[in-house]
Amino acid sequence: MRLDFWKFWTGETISAFGTSVTQFAMPLIVFKLTGSAVALGGAAAMFTVPHLLFGLPIGAWTDRTNRKRLMIVVDLLAALAVASVPLTASLGLLSVWWIYAVTFATSTLGLAFETAQFGAIPSLVGRDDLVTANGRIQASFAAAGVLGPLTAGALLAFVPVEAVLYVDAASFLVSAIALSLxxxxxxxxxxxxxxxxxxxxxxxxxxxFAHPVLRNISLMMALINLISTTVFAQLVLFAKQDLRAADGEIGLLFAAGGVGVFLCSLSAGPLRKRFSFGTVALGALMLSGLLTIALAYATSIWSGVLLWGLSAGLGTLFNINTGSLRQAIVPNHMLGRVISIAMVLAWSANPIGALAGGFLIERLGDARLVYAGIGALTFLIALAFRLASPLGRAERYLRPLPSAAAK
Incomplete structure (x- = not known):
């Protein structure tokens, strides 16, 4: 692959390390501030709201603007936003509302970055290498995702949980430098x-809406996100209350998700070259649903670590294949707006799912039952789309390759 891809890959892997620190720390901060499942659901909902408000115009805008310059500016602004959390905590002013505001801001910035990045990758590699490139990116992100929570968990012995977010702020600066090169x-x-x-x-x-594959992917992901967003949003609460995990052990749980993502990401390219989209992507989603049912009845943090790692990895295997399929179908000059539209449609149910899941857990007082129901529905939705939609035979909808591939 091209040298520019390796520069891009390196910078974003370092940034992913920082992001994984924040993904571990933010729910823990909210839990320590409130102890509430609804508050955790609110934080998850706040992350997805910008996709509904700004997703469509940002997607169209990134197709018109200089994607690289936009990504650099976003990295710099995100560094400032994340660094505000430990700074506010050091002044004794941190509240859950500030966490919500920072989550909203960083999610908005991340939306712009991810939309531009989605359109950038096909400029860095050829179409035949898209699944492999996306798999390698996700694998390295996952490896960083293993080290991030473990590093953050170790740092908690020396600094407050809010202070570990400085690591993420610094990683955004590294990403900006790498992109500029x-x-x-x-x-x-x-x-x-x-x-x-x-x-x-x-x-x-x-x-x-006119494309059978894109339309069905968006519909399926909206349904999946409606029911499954609660699993990640309530992971800290589930680990604390049902698995009796300490703060450091929660770091292991997040790291296990990174290990699963790493292994499944590396397998994405080889699996996709051997099997169809429906078999790999939808099969992975069905297995992830079954593992979520098993996670619901895990009896220890160690069985939870294993099951969560496998489930998270299979979920990412599904995402890699759907993202790569979109990149292969959509013309480059439309990638930004199409992926943002897909994200708006697919993520539109996330705030509802996150809040409803939080309320349901507080009402029932039983996170295990909610997790089991989510796993069963995930399996059934994936099975239905495998058997009764164009996703079961998605390859027939690919655009023909140009006669001369770009070198």
């Missing part, structure tokens, strides 16, 4: 547009 443009050469952003959004919506 890449020479290749992240935008495909196209003629200047005479259309407005609103017209671009409408074109993207028509494209997604």
């Amino acid at each position: 890449i020479r290749r443009s992240f935008n495909a050469p196209v003629a200047p547009r005479a259309t407005t952003i609103r017209q671009d959004i409408a074109e993207g919506l028509r494209y997604v």
